[in-house]
Amino acid sequence: QKEVEQDPGPLSVPEGAIVSLNCTYSNSAFQYFMWYRQYSRKGPELLMYTYSSGNKEDGRFTAQVDKSSKYISLFIRDSQPSDSATYLCAMSVGAAGNKLTFGGGTRVLVKP
């Protein structure tokens, strides 16, 4: 069983809809949670970074962490065709160092 599970999609939504993405994980020691966006033929870029449980909002993006359920979510409001990409969750035990555990990524398609 993988430590971090993520539905590969594709998730297809009409422009303007809310995109809802999630990851589940098995390691209760994870405390730091990240979401990356990866466009085709590009490397991942950091979207959101959160610590422990709770919500974090940045523009159209909201990240939620529920440590009791070992479940994290990313919501994209007012989705645009430019949001079409693969979204990867990643997590770590500590704040520092080199050990990140990634999910497999969810491909999102926002149709005009």
Added chain:
Amino acid sequence: EAQVTQNPRYLITVTGKKLTVTCSQNMNHEYMSWYRQDPGLGLRQIYYSMNVEVTDKGDVPEGYKVSRKEKRNFPLILESPSPNQTSLYFCASKRGQANYGYTFGSGTRLTVV
């Protein structure tokens, strides 16, 4: 422009023929790392380096070598490539210890036949 540059972007090679994928960053970052990305498996770390001449294994180091002789460069070496090393490879760098700070290159798609 601050960036991580990998070369080549695409490579097809034959089993057993040694190859090197280069990685260079212009941000004076101490930390550099190599990842491979396979469908459904996400990114898995191959090797990382905390500074010049300091390297350590990641989760999947078998079949790979790295060196860090200069701060800006971190080449990935496959001494005897095999088909199971067919993958998309990413180099990344970051300045400090914070684990969210990586800047990724655009990737190298390697096919070993």
